[in-house]
Amino acid sequence: MSKSCARTGCTFVFVLAVFVMSRTPLFALEGPTPIVHRPEAFVVSPSLRELATMPAPLGYGIRGKTPEPRISGNSVSPVLGSVEQTSPVVSSNFSIGLNFLGLGNGFLNFTPSSAPPDTTLAVGDTQIVQWTDPVFAVFDKSSGQVQAGPILGNTLWSSLGGACADATAGIELIVQWDKAHQRWLLAENTVGGPPYYSCVAVSTSSDALGTYYLYQFPQGTPLLDSPKWSVWSNGYYQSQGEYSNSEFVGPKLCAYNSAKLVVGDGSAEQICFVLSLLRMVFPCQPTSIPVSRRPPTKTNSS
Numbered sequence: 505m506s507k508s509c510a511r512t513g514c515t516f517v518f519v520l521a522v523f524v525m526s527r528t529p530l531f532a533l534e535g536p537t538p539i540v541h542r543p544e545a546f547v548v549s550p551s552l553r554e555l556a557t558m559p560a561p562l563g564y565g566i567r568g569k570t571p572e573p574r575i576s577g578n579s580v581s582p583v584l585g586s587v588e589q590t591s592p593v594v595s596s597n598f599s600i601g602l603n604f605l606g607l608g609n610g611f612l613n614f615t616p617s618s619a620p621p622d623t624t625l626a627v628g629d630t631q632i633v634q635w636t637d638p639v640f641a642v643f644d645k646s647s648g649q650v651q652a653g654p655i656l657g658n659t660l661w662s663s664l665g666g667a668c669a670d671a672t673a674g675i676e677l678i679v680q681w682d683k684a685h686q687r688w689l690l691a692e693n694t695v696g697g698p699p700y701y702s703c704v705a706v707s708t709s710s711d712a713l714g715t716y717y718l719y720q721f722p723q724g725t726p727l728l729d730s731p732k733w734s735v736w737s738n739g740y741y742q743s744q745g746e747y748s749n750s751e752f753v754g755p756k757l758c759a760y761n762s763a764k765l766v767v768g769d770g771s772a773e774q775i776c777f778v779l780s781l782l783r784m785v786f787p788c789q790p791t792s793i794p795v796s797r798r799p800p801t802k803t804n805s806s
Contacts, residue, residue, distance in 0.1 A: 536777035545720040546770035549663045549705070552642075553713040556652040556659070604648030607636040614639065614654045626679040626688070631712045633688060635677045640690075642712045652713055660690065661703055664718040667694045668703035678733040680740075680792065685766045686710040689740060691733055698725035702742065702758070702774070706765045717768040721760075723776075728756060734790035740765065741790045746778050754780040755788055 549555070606625070607614055618637035625634040631651065632643040641653025657677055661668035677692035688707040694700050704719040731744040742758040756778045764772035 536779060538775050538777045541722050541774045541776070542771055543719040543721055543774075544701070545664055545666055545668075545718075546768075547664050547718050548708070548768060549660070549716045549718050551713060551715050552655070552660065553652060555662065556655050556713070558659075602646075602648045604643070606634050606643075607639065607641055607654060611641075611654070612650075622676045624677065624679050626681040628681045628688065628712065629686070629710060633679045633681075633690075633712050635679050635690075637676070640677065640679070657692065660705055660716065661718060664703070664720060666720055667696060667699075667701045668718070668720050670694070670696050676731055678731060680733055680735050682706075682735045682740075682762070682766070684735075684737060684793075685762070687766050688712050688716075689733065689735060690716075691731070691742070693723065693728050693731045693744065695727075697727070700724065700726075700728055702731070704740075704760070704765065708768065717765065719765065719770075719772065721774045726753065732789055734792040735762075736793050738762075743788050743790050754778050757788070 605611055607623070609616065614636075616636075621636045623634070623636045625632065627645065630645050632645050634641055634643070635657070638657050639654035640657060641655065642651045643649065644651055658669055663669075677690060680689040681687075682689055687710070688705075690705040692703050694703065700723040702721040702723050704721060705716040706719075708715045708717060727747045728744040729747060731742060734741045740760040740762045742760070744756050744758075746753040746756040756776060758774055758776040760775075761769075761773045
């Protein structure tokens, strides 16, 4: 969908925005006002292993105006050039692991139905979860075997009901593995609005096919596009673009209380604000912490 800016690009534009603000009257120096919400709906789902065996709900798919071209493996002939590396160098310290078919052309019981497919994937300790609109699948990490899938996305939200469980619920589901809490995070924004919502699922264990805490957070009436999520030591973070009458307003940034989300606390807070001055960029890309331990804390020596 929409493009996202690199972290350095967002920083540059933010500094530029501060410079512009410094040349405006004092009343214009106020920053964005954070808005705090709690889930409008919360429930603990049946196990995904159980849901995957039930009759699938009505499917959905979002097509772009121009389907993206698909190139088969036999339609392109490799052209070797004098600068092309054709084999690993002696000092390579890595090896290729499993090579198996994920969701895509040729995957059993799957037919691509969305363009772009908004593919996302996360790797846990023992499992891999891949999402390609409008379905997802769970794989065994050691063998590559399919444990479940393809599963229609709104199957996950079926017990939550409401906008998240609607057949046209949303697109661009994001999958993340929270190392610190050993939990799976799956989230998507609804498109069947206004109003719009963020649908958040946090596994109750490290098993991607187990039960989930399901939350439906309000996002208001402007349309949100290209949501991205990250896992950090002190919360879950979300970025997206806010649109009003098809016009880009600015990046909308949200933080979620992960300490409550991972234990099934229906009072978990969502804090959001819109950077309306950053009209020249699309949503920033949040960064996940790559390890299970907390980052070092900088102390003030003075």
